[in-house]
Amino acid sequence: MGWEPRTTFEYDSAGRVAASLREVEWDEEQRDLMVALQEFRDTKICPLCGGLKKFCGDSATERLIEPTVVRCYVASRIEAERDKESAENVKVQQPSGRTWGARMKSPI
Ligand SMILES: [Zn+2]
Incomplete structure (x- = not known):
């Protein structure tokens, strides 16, 4: 599952844990890299x-590209469910506070 910070222990003469030291998950170099990545995304990537x-x-790019479409069946299924709910005039409290998602059906 990827890297996890390690914890090292120090023991006293009786073998009891006297201290523990956990590695930092984000050291200064990693933080700098993440900040640089975010800055790159914010300034160089089209939202x-x-x-x-x-x-x-x-x-000039307009002449060089050919748009493609890929259907997302998860998004399509969610939209269909929203449409169904709307067509059935289902009343829901605070509808804007809901988020839609999808999960795999349990195997039968
Ligand atoms: Zn763009």
Whole structure:
């Protein structure tokens, strides 16, 4: 499951745990890398298409790309359920406070 911080123990002369030291999960270098990654995403990545702003912000790009569509069957199924609920005029309290998701059905 990936890296987990380790804990090392120090023992006294009777063999009892006298101290423990846990590795830091995010050291300074890792934090700097994550901050740099976020800055890169915030400044260089287009929030609309996920591409590089340098590429998708150039009008010449329009001639170079061919849009593709991939259906997400999870999103489609959720939308169908929302439509069904709406068509059935189901009343729900604070509907904007709900989030929709999906899970696998239990095997029969
Ligand atoms: Zn874009």
